[in-house]
Amino acid sequence: MILPPAAVGVLGGGQLGMYFVRAARDLGYETWVLDPGEGSPAGRIADHHLVAAYDDREALDRMGRACAAVTTEFENVPADALDHLAAVTVVAPGSGSVRVCQDRIAEKTFLRDHGLAHAPFAVVEGGEDAAALPEELFPGILKSARLGYDGRGQASVATPDDLAAAHAEIGGVPAVLEQRLALDTELSVVLARDPDGAMEAFAPVENRHTAGILDTSTVPARVPAALQDEATDLARRVAEALGHVGTLGVELFVCDGRLLVNEIAPRPHNSGHPTLDCCAVDQFEQQLRALCGLPLADPSAHSAAVMVNLLGDLWLDEGRVREPDWAALLAVPGARLHLYGKAEARPGRKMGHVTVVAPEPEAAADGAARARRAVGLPPAPG
Structure with missing residues (x-):
């Protein structure tokens, strides 16, 4: 067990990191935040705020030396940063879990490979023959593989003829096409x-x-x-x-x-x-x-x-x-x-x-x- 008053850190300074810092401080831990925003909610209440990019090796090394354990508040932190920290301190979740969750292609493939029920999908890398995709996927929703959240990076696709325009709308990035489902x-x-x-x-x-x-x-x-x-x-x-x-x-x-x-x-x-x-x-x-x-x-x-x-x-x-x-x-x-x-x-x-x-x-x-x-x-x- 890692007990207070040890130091714990979080990558990310938003509200999720803020509430983690509050929980840690309430239990008597010293708190560190690494986030590039000077006025971030978590950084403002932590004992130490490292204002740096998530892949800044010098900042990561400083956090790793200071903290007995480090977590993350969101999945879009570079998984390599977690690997770097894991060489010197306890990190949870590990990079393997984060890598799956930060990429929809990896996530959907993980669900399929582990027999976990999910919506029908296909990977869209760019230049696919839309007519060759499974008919059941239309109408569907095209979702960017990375950095999409709160409805961002998504476009509706009514028919195969709409796929190219929808893919251009989300920036032509790797994506998944999911069948549009009628939800209870x-x-x-x-x-x-x-x-x-x-x-x-x-x-x-x-x-x-x-x-x-x-x-x-x-x-x-x-x-x-x-x-x-x-x-x-x-x-x-x-x-x-x-x-x-x-x-x-x-x-x-x-x-x-x-x-x-x-x-x-x-x-x-x-x-x-x-x-x-x-x-x-x-x-x-x-x-x-x-x-x-x-x-x-x-x-x-x-x-x-x-x-x-x-x-x-x-x-x-x-x-x-x-x-x-x-x-x-x-x-x-x-x-x-x-x-x-x-x-x-x-x-x-x-x-x-x-x-x-x-x-x-x-x-x-x-x-x-x-x-x-x-x-x-x-x-x-x-």
């Missing part, structure tokens, strides 16, 4: 796995998106208990196959009652934010516990919860920046406001979230609807 709903499972393979999973979360960006997460998910158990088992199988150590988010589609893995996040997940308020332990403390070899905590929920993402659009009014009516929002019973401290509000940028907790799911849903109205958000997507 979307779920996610966030779990933690320790170095010995022990796992603890939070209850499955039901998610709603707007324009490809997560809008609302509901705990407990409004699906049958048997389907929740199946989702948890599928997420555990993913973690085991990856050999993942740390917190893991697994996004799932429900299609005609059948579960399919959509994407894997080798770190805490946006849909896991309700754990900050509705569980005895949150996803970030579990990340820390797994990294340091501490016993994983009981992830049971003590309340129902609905989380609503607060995007930069909320601050923007006809080109002017305005502060939302936090007084009205905080007057909603059970509302817990989380602002990330980002300096600039931009459309689609995650600036914070509000979670409404209540003893019963109906009360949490009613409170979330009131919170949306309080700050002028439209009703939740159906």
Whole structure:
């Protein structure tokens, strides 16, 4: 075990890194952040902030010497940086898990090779004969292999004749073409796995998106208990196959009652934010516990919860920046406001979230609807 007051580090200075730093500081660890942004949310609250690129060997060496263990807040950190750090300190998750999750071609191939249910897909490198692709993939969604998130790097493809234009729209980069599916709903499972393979999973979360960006997460998910158990088992199988150590988010589609893995996040997940308020332990403390070899905590929920993402659009009014009516929002019973401290509000940028907790799911849903109205958000997507 790596015990406080040892130093722990995180690659990435966004809100996920910020909550990891908070969890580590609460338990008495010294904290380090490596992130190129001087005003990053995590860097501002850490004991030490290395303002450097993720592949800066000098900065990596300094972090490796100082920290007993290092993790990452997102999958797009160079996997080679994790390998470099692993030569001198404990690193979790390892580069193998991150390499799979940071490239959709690798991710879909991993799911296929391990018999994990997923949407039909084909690799599109460029110059393919669209007519030779499986007919079942149309209509489909073309997704860039790397650096695509929150709906970015994606284009709809109605017929084979549309493939070339769609590929040009996403920059002509390597991609996967996935069959467009009729979804019953979307779920996610966030779990933690320790170095010995022990796992603890939070209850499955039901998610709603707007324009490809997560809008609302509901705990407990409004699906049958048997389907929740199946989702948890599928997420555990993913973690085991990856050999993942740390917190893991697994996004799932429900299609005609059948579960399919959509994407894997080798770190805490946006849909896991309700754990900050509705569980005895949150996803970030579990990340820390797994990294340091501490016993994983009981992830049971003590309340129902609905989380609503607060995007930069909320601050923007006809080109002017305005502060939302936090007084009205905080007057909603059970509302817990989380602002990330980002300096600039931009459309689609995650600036914070509000979670409404209540003893019963109906009360949490009613409170979330009131919170949306309080700050002028439209009703939740159906």
